[in-house]
Amino acid sequence: MNDAWFWLPPLVGLVLAFFCSMVGISGAFLLLPFQMSVMGLSGPATSATNLLFNLFATPGGIWRYWRDGRLIWPLALMITLGSLPGIVVGFYIRTRWLPDASRFKLFVGAVLLYLAYRLLAGLFRRDERLDRTPQGGIGPWQFTGGQLVFSFDGEQKKLSVAALLGLACFVGIIGGTYGIGGGALIAPFLIAVFGLPVHALAGAALTATFATSVFGVAVYALMPDPNGGSVAPDWMLGSLFGVGGFVGMVLGSACQKWMPQKILQGALGLLLALLSLNYLTRA
Numbered sequence: 001m002n003d004a005w006f007w008l009p010p011l012v013g014l015v016l017a018f019f020c021s022m023v024g025i026s027g028a029f030l031l032l033p034f035q036m037s038v039m040g041l042s043g044p045a046t047s048a049t050n051l052l053f054n055l056f057a058t059p060g061g062i063w064r065y066w067r068d069g070r071l072i073w074p075l076a077l078m079i080t081l082g083s084l085p086g087i088v089v090g091f092y093i094r095t096r097w098l099p100d101a102s103r104f105k106l107f108v109g110a111v112l113l114y115l116a117y118r119l120l121a122g123l124f125r126r127d128e129r130l131d132r133t134p135q136g137g138i139g140p141w142q143f144t145g146g147q148l149v150f151s152f153d154g155e156q157k158k159l160s161v162a163a164l165l166g167l168a169c170f171v172g173i174i175g176g177t178y179g180i181g182g183g184a185l186i187a188p189f190l191i192a193v194f195g196l197p198v199h200a201l202a203g204a205a206l207t208a209t210f211a212t213s214v215f216g217v218a219v220y221a222l223m224p225d226p227n228g229g230s231v232a233p234d235w236m237l238g239s240l241f242g243v244g245g246f247v248g249m250v251l252g253s254a255c256q257k258w259m260p261q262k263i264l265q266g267a268l269g270l271l272l273a274l275l276s277l278n279y280l281t282r283a
Contacts, residue, residue, distance in 0.1 A: 005240075006240065009240035009241045010243050010244030011244055012034055013243065013248060014244035014248040015244075016031065016248065017244070017246075017247075017248030017249045017252060018249075018252040018255075019267070021060075021206065021249045021252035022198070022202065022259060022264050023187060023191075023264050024201050024203070025187055025205070025206075026061075026209050027057070027245060028050040028051070028209075029050075029111075029185075030271075031049075031050050032046060033279070036105070036108075045220070045233060048216070048217060048231060048232060048233035048238075049233040049234045051217045051238075052233040053238050053245055054209055054210060054242075055217060055242065056239060056242020057242050057246050057249050058210040058213070058245075058249060060246040060247065060249035060250040061206045061249035061250065061252065062207050062210060062249075065202060070138055070199065070203050070257070071203035071207065072138055072201070073204070074143070074148055075148060075204040076203070076205075076207035076208050079164070079205065080168075080208045080211040081165065081168070082164065082165040083171065084172065084212060086168075086169050086172025086175065087172055087212055087215050087216045090174065091177075091216075091220065093177045094177045094231075095231055106279070107177070109277070109280035111185075111276075112272045112273075112276035113280065116269045116270070116276055118188040118193075118269075119266075119272065123262055138200060139151030146160060146161050147160055147161060148164070152197060152200040153197070164194075167186065168186055171185040171189065175212065186208070190205070198261050198264055198265065202256060203253075206249075206253075220232060
C-alpha cells in the first residue's frame with residue numbers, strides 16, 4: 001500500500017464508525033465503496049478486509065454499550081448463531097458468482113437500496129418515541145413461550161426466537177457476501193420489522209458483528225478461492241481502518257444515548273439511498 005494512504009484509512013474508519021455505531025452498524029458497509037471508488041480495489045479480498053476492520057473496531061463499541069448497561073447478550077447470541085451458516089454460503093456467492101467488479105457493484109447497490117428503504121420507511125410511522133431520547137435502560141430478560149422478553153425504557157418487548165434465527169441466517173448470507181457480518185445487516189430489520197428501538201439493539205448488533213466477522217475472516221483467509229488466487233484480507237489496510245474505527249466506536253456509542261432515533265435512522269437511510277443509486281447507475 002502506498003505511504004500516502006497511511007493517514008487516510010484510520011481517519012475514514014474513525015468517522016464512519018462514530019456515526020454508524022449509534023445504530024448498531026460498524027461502518028464496514030461504507031468502507032467497501034471507499035475501497036472500490038477511492039482506492040481502486042474491487043476483488044473478493046475487499047470483503048475480507050471489511051471483516052478484518054470489524055475485528056478491530058467493534059470491541060470499542062461493545063465495551064461502551066456493556067459499560068452503560070445497554071447490551072442484550074441473548075439477542076447478540078441469537079443473531080450470531082443464526083448468521084454463522086450464512087457466512088460460508090456468502091463466501092461462495094462472492095467468489096463464484098460475484099468476483100467481477102461491475103456485477104459486484106450491482107449487488108452492492110441493491111443491498112444498500114433495500115437497507116435505505118427499511119430505515120426510511122419506519123420514519124413515516126406516527127410514533128412520538130422516534131422524537132425523543134430514551135429515559136430508561138434495558139430491564140431483565142427471559143425466554144418464555146419461544147420468545148425473548150425484555151423491557152426497555154419502561155416498555156416490554158417480545159421477539160420470536162424462531163423468526164429471529166431465520167432472519168439472522170438470511171442476512172448472514174448477504175452479510176458474508178458483502179463482507180460486513182450478519183449483525184450489521186440485521187439492525188435495520190430489527191428496527192423496521194420487529195419494532196425494536198435502535199437504542200436497545202445497537203450493542204447486541206455490534207457484538208454479533210464481531211463474532212460473525214471472526215468466523216468470516218477465517219473463512220476468507222483459510223478456504224481456497226474456487227477461481228484460484230487469494231481472497232485473504234489486506235491485513236495492513238484492514239488494521240489501519242480498524243484502529244481508527246475503534247476510537248470512533250467508543251465515541252459514537254457514548255454519544256448515542258443523546259440522539260433521537262428519528263435523526264439516526266433518517267441520516268443513515270439517506271446516505272444509503274445516495275450510495276445505492278450511485279452504484280446501481282455505475283453498474
